[in-house]
Amino acid sequence: MNKAITDGVLLMPPAFADGLNVWSSGDGTPGTATYQNAANAAFVPADQDFGGCLELQKTSNTTRVRYMGETPLLPGCYLRVTARIKAVAGSLPSVQIAGYPARASGQPLADVDTAADSVALTTYGEVVEVSAIIGAGNRPGVDLVWGSRAVYGHFGIDLTGPNGGIVRIDDIIIEDVTSVFLRDLLAVVDVRDFGALGDGTTDDSDAFDAANAAANGRTILVPEGVFRLEKDVAFEEQVKFEGTISMPTDKMLLLRKSFDLPTYIEAFGDEVLAFKKAFQALLNSSDHESLDLCGRRIAVFEPIDMQAAVPNRNQFNTRRVIRNGQFEAQGDNWNTQTVSSQATYSSSNGRTLTNVTNIANVPVGAHVTGNGVGREIYVRSKNVGAGTIELNAPPFDADGTQNYTFRRFDYLIDLSGFSKLSKFNMSNIEFQCNGKCSGIMLAPAGPTFELQECFISRPKDRGITSIGGGCQGILIDRCQFLSSEEAENVADRTSIGFNVNSNDAKIRDCRATQFRHFMLLAGQNHLIKGNHFFQGDAVADGFRTAGIVLQDNYTASVVTGNYIDNCFVEWTNERDPTPGFTNGFSFSSFSLTDNVFLSGDVAPWFSYLVVKPHGTGHFLNGVTVTGNRFRSINGNIDRAERVDTSFADLDHSRNRSVWYKGNSYHNVREHAENPxxxxxxxxxxxxxxxxxxxxxxxxxxxxxxxxxxxxxxxxxxxxxxxxxxxxxxxxxxxxxxxxxxxxxxxxxxxxxxxxxxxxxx
Known part of the structure; x- marks a missing residue:
């Protein structure tokens, strides 16, 4: 670092040969006396030791030589003033480097040393060199510490001791010596000092490791260039990237004290690649439980396959968090892959499709439709050799052979490549799908995925999709699901907020707008609390869809304290491969309490709670509906609850333990109660x-x-x-x-x- 070289700053004073009118006998400030035509000074053009030099007789207790130019004192810079001097006659004086510290106003800076240690001249003709370093910082080796208030100085020497002696002084040198202090001043270790080339092809891994070992608390600098790393590299100290890194997908960069997305973006120069490498490090290091995106927006041009970013792991079972940022879908590389195949299903064979034609082209994670297939059925896995597909749930009436349609949606964040992912958390993130893609696909297995205070904005098809058990114990708290179909009439909407296949979901304090369905919940023991979701349109006597769909008849779930607006709760058994009641608890163990139900401009047959059996013989068993507010505006409805008999009715002779009390009704004709x-x-x-x-x-x-x-x-x-x-x-x-x-x-x-x-x- 040298400001004279890098920034062209003028530091060196003129030679004495150029004239003595810029050399002051005072403190160097404007108006002080100079040595031009002075009686005690003369320019000597040909000294045997110095060439041109100043010959000076000491005539006062402190005889000063000061350059009258304003030598700048730049922040972070350190100057060295050097003078060579010899005694030629008379008394032998002492000499020291000295200067005038000037504020921006030109006034002197008080309370700082203005002269370095003095050196006595002891022999005539002996050349003595004196020097001093001047700078802002109180660092070892700095002679005159002037702080940040001094903006320039007038530098030279002082002669002290007995008067009458004659000395000759060589041209005074002022130079930038900041580089002497650079290692300590900036506490920086440059990887180039350890052999890194940064040419994009040479493996610099060993040089990076050496720099890391030498850092010892100092920042590691990766300067401009492209540094190829063919091995895993871990930095234990803070790191600053001015250049970028390239490395194979399976190699890791672990930044243990700079672990955040902006630093990884600086390292790799590409937002998505940086996120993938940071995620790879998150799952391969015990130093950090979370990856902070630091508010950064990541422009995503194709689905992010999260498992492919971590090829050394196909499952992970320790808590990890990604937080505080935005993923935004951009570009046109988002497509739904559609495949039609013939397959055979038997209700005795659980969740398996057999004899699947064209199975190699059926993607895992594809949404499945066909006759007798319920909602949110997906391909969980496949066996190409055996020609079989495992579904996340059985159809309710698909026995036999038929054509199925498989549609694989694109997702911003795709976790389905992991066989199991447990205790994974995403917090304070917006998934901006822009109507181009879906939001998140979960892993096929792994409990307690958690989504906190996130936005899933304008998904094309799905907000969150579970294709297996990766939703076990899912927690979705204080999130917003914003539909891309708000302008569509209800009957034309196809997008869904999320689905759950397993038990123990907790959905709390969320808000959702105008999907076809907000949530479809299979499994048991769900807690749905404090949410607001609405699904209406402007069609008079309009059609409405379910906001909550409970897909198993034994649900053991609680829906409480929600604002359910222009939609309803549907309770069905569409995932039962033998849907007629033969044994068990039937439609049982459900509480619908203290919710606000509101609808407007709906058909009179609209209801807020709909039970839809898919087979005969079913009944209600252990159902509580209390404290709800049922209100219709812009028209009356017949009842708040009903049975959808599209497939079958309930066996009302077998209903038991139904408590239906304490609800309020507004513009509802029949006010149901039991007792x-x-x-x-x-x-x-x-x-x-x-x-x-x-x-x-x-x-x-x-x-x-x-x-x-x-x-x-x-x-x-x-x-x-x-x-x-x-x-x-x-x-x-x-x-x-x-x-x-x-x-x-x-x-x-x-x-x-x-x-x-x-x-x-």
Missing amino acids: LVVAHSQGTNTRTWTIGTDKKLPFEGFCQFVDSVMLTGDLRNNSNQRRYEAPVGRGRIGSDDDQFSLEFSEDMRGSVRATVRMDKD
Whole structure:
């Protein structure tokens, strides 16, 4: 580092031969006396030791020689002032380097040393060299520490000691010696000093390792150039990249004290490659549990195959986090691969398609459609030799041979190459799909994938896709799913927020806009809490789709505290390969509590909770629907709940443990309850009172039992005598089994309130 060379800064004062009018006998500031025509000074053109030099007689206690030019003191620079002098006659003085430290205003800087150590002249004719280093920093070897306030100086020498002596002084030298301090000043180790060439072809791995070993707390500098690394390289200290790195996919760059995406971008010069190499390091080092994207936006032009970036691992089971950035899909290299193949399915063969034609072209992770195939069925794996495909779930009615369509969507982040990925977390990231691609495909196995405070914006087909068990215990918290189909009518939408195949999902405090479905949940024990999702359009009496689809009849799940807007909860058993009820719990263990349901401009048959059996014999078992607010605007709806009988109805005679109370209804014609309290007044005397429930039992179920009867008016017989009698209550009266009867010992009239149930318990 030399400012005279690199920046053209003028440091060297003129030779004495150029004139003594710029050499002051004072402090060097403008207006001070010079040695031009001075009585005690003269220029000697041909000294045997110096050539041209200044001959000076010491006439005062401190005789000064100062260059009147303003020598700049640049931040971070260190100057060395050197003078060569000899005594030629008279008393022998002492000599020292000295200077005038000037502020920007020209005023002197106080409280700093202005002269270096003095050196005594002891012999006539002996050339003595004195020097001093001047700079801002108090570093070893710096003689005059002037700090950052001095912006220039007037430099030269002082003669002290006895007067009368005559000396000759060679031209004074001022030079930049910052390079002497560079290693300590910047605490930098340059890989070039250890043999790195940076020519793009020579393997510089050993030089990088040597620089790392020598750094010892100092920053490692990778200067301009392309440095090829054929081996794994780890830097234990901070590193600064001015040049870039190239290395094979399977080799790792571990930056243990500079582990963040911006540093990797500096290292590789390409955002996506940098992310891949940083992710590779994340899964191959125990030094960091997270990769900070530092708010960077990564322009992505094709799907990022996360496992291909880490070829030495096909599974990973330790917690890792990627956080704080954005992935944005750009360009046109996003395509859905579509393959049609004939295959055979048997419900006795679980999730396997056999005799698959064209199987080599069927991609793992493809979405599967065909007759009798439920929603969100995917290819989990395939065996080309055996001609078989493993699905993530069985179809409900696909026995036999038929043509299937396999569509493989492109994803910004594709984790499906891992056989298992556990405890993986992505936080504070926006996945900007721009309608070009989908968001995230999960690994086929591995528990507790976590998405926190993320945006999945405008996915073309899917926000998050699970093709297997990589969604086990998934946690999605405080995320937003923003549809690319907001302008489409509901019936024309195809995109889905996410799906789950396994148990124990926690979906909390999220927001989703106008997908066909927000979430499809197979498995059990899910907690859906505090979300807001809406799916409406401007079509009058419009069609609506489910926001939540529960795909297994035994769900053991809780949906609570959500704002469910212009969509509904659908509960089905479309993943049952033998969908008719033969044993088990049927549609059971479900709580729908304290949600806000709102719809507008919907058809009258729209409902907020829809049960859709895919086989006969099913019933409700352990269902709680309480504290919900059901409200329709711009038109009434018939009921808040119903059974979709497209495939089968419920067996209402077997319903049990259904608690349906404490809900509020606005513009809903039938206010369902169970237990249901029915008020009845019998105006004519009869022994058997037949009383209807006016379709107020949930799902228009059977009125099976009369739990209690309370008289609310006098009970009188034909003789107008008051009677005190408890009637016999019988359920399932009438052609629809939705009435009940009260039987008395004689003809009676009066008023009662009866509590009836549509379930057995």
